[in-house]
Amino acid sequence: MQNGNTAHIWKLLNTIPDPEIPAISIVELGVIRDVTFSDKSYTILITPTYSGCPAVKTFTDDIKECLKENGVRNFKLKLIYSPAWTTDWMTDKTKEKLRKYGIAPPSNTVRCPQCNSKNVEILSEFGATACKSMCRCSNCLEPFEFFKCI
């Protein structure tokens, strides 16, 4: 195709789960910034969530594998830092997926993903990954992770 089928590439990328939160795709996470086509080749612009996020290596490998499996060979990946990744890029639909998965989505008010109570306490600023902090619900007593706003 003369102009390439970037919509098809987006569709394929949207099937790749986030390595740490498989409930959402890497497109929903917002790390794919753009897909362009020129000189018979696709360029996929990627931005890391956090500078040291170990998932970046994993999902770049996943992208290469996914595209090759689907017969796309003419592509390159480019890591960009600006604009810096922000949780503002997540749609409400994505946030709802996180909540259903048991992670409180990024928001100014932290709510328990189980019982929706605002009566929660932060146990630690840093959870199992840099993007999440650890919380506990004072209402239903369940511990949960909160996706930090950055």
Next chain:
Amino acid sequence: MNSLIQYTLRIADSSLILGQRMSQWCSNGPTLEEDIAMSNIALDLFGQANGFYEYAAQLDGSRSADELAFKRNEREFFNHQLSEQENGNFGTTTVRNFLHDAFNFLFYTELASSKDETLAALSAKSLKEVKYHLRHSSNWLIRLGDGTQESNMKVQESLNFLWQYTGELFEMDEIDNEMLDEGAGVDNNKLRKGWDEIINSTIEKAKLTRPVDGYMANGSKKGIHTEHLGFLLAEMQFLPRAYPDAKW
């Protein structure tokens, strides 16, 4: 070496060395939550260092980011002496990081509007993470300072000892001035006021006493370091130096 490379290396070096110090807490944290928090901070710092090293390597053209991190000797490192200071007890680490985080927060805020697009982008990215680091170290400083008599005494001791390494954070040399003139660098002197405000208000909440300025160590911009950096590098660089093409 041109000023931009040197300037970029200094930033990368401070992040790498402080990151290495934080990684030494991995599996030694006072609680599981803190262990994870400190390891996460180490990862952030390594990620930041990597971004700046990649840029320095691209400007340099002859050395890779890994070579810059693992194949330079002590006198070729330009990290702040504060960042290489030993972890000591958890309070010492808290104080060291707090003093550094407060500086980094202000430094990246300024550098985010650098005329150099890459430095600006990397700073804007790092700034988001450093905000969390500063919140983490400030909260702990307040808890420890305003904790028991013993915890207060320990963090006050660490603060008194580490104070001598805060002077050089604000120094300007010919490279800083050249970068500033080009609109690409930060006027470190201007950060002093904001730093004092953060330090004073937090120290007050922590019921600690701000040390009186006395002897101030310096020299890291010229590769002069305290005895601790050599040992840190020996451990950090051992593997890639002993097995140059090791893959894992």
